[in-house]
Amino acid sequence: MLTLLSWLRRSLGISPATDPVPLANVGQGGFNFEVVGEQSYQNHLQKVSAGRVERGERIIVGCRLRYAINSHTHGPAVRVDANGAGTVGHFPAEQAALYASAFQELERGGHVAECQGVLVGGQPDRPSFGIYLDFKPKLLGSLH
Numbered sequence: 114m115l116t117l118l119s120w121l122r123r124s125l126g127i128s129p130a131t132d133p134v135p136l137a138n139v140g141q142g143g144f145n146f147e148v149v150g151e152q153s154y155q156n157h158l159q160k161v162s163a164g165r166v167e168r169g170e171r172i173i174v175g176c177r178l179r180y181a182i183n184s185h186t187h188g189p190a191v192r193v194d195a196n197g198a199g200t201v202g203h204f205p206a207e208q209a210a211l212y213a214s215a216f217q218e219l220e221r222g223g224h225v226a227e228c229q230g231v232l233v234g235g236q237p238d239r240p241s242f243g244i245y246l247d248f249k250p251k252l253l254g255s256l257h
Contacts, residue, residue: 139252140228146248148202158242166235178226180217189213215253
């Protein structure tokens, strides 16, 4: 029966069923946590904007905060993924050093941290996009 269901999903173009990832909300701190490295992800941020920022709309997007390893220093890092667009930046190195282990522990427990982000820029006077997170670090300590 499982094989028939898999075949049916493939033939209809439906992605395979997956268990939802338990999410841990670490928001409600205000949009004052700046993400870095956005210059490398302008195409992803433009995808999130879809022209809405240019029209003056405020864009709020769900973000997942993931433990990662910095490819340059090989130290702990925190990657910021915008829902539906992929990676849009990282925590600054100083903040990553403080919080990466908490995100790693959360993920080991089968959870992923999430909060909201707000796009900035994308205007004629500031064409590059950036993102600020509604991240409340105190919530990390209460999650694991």
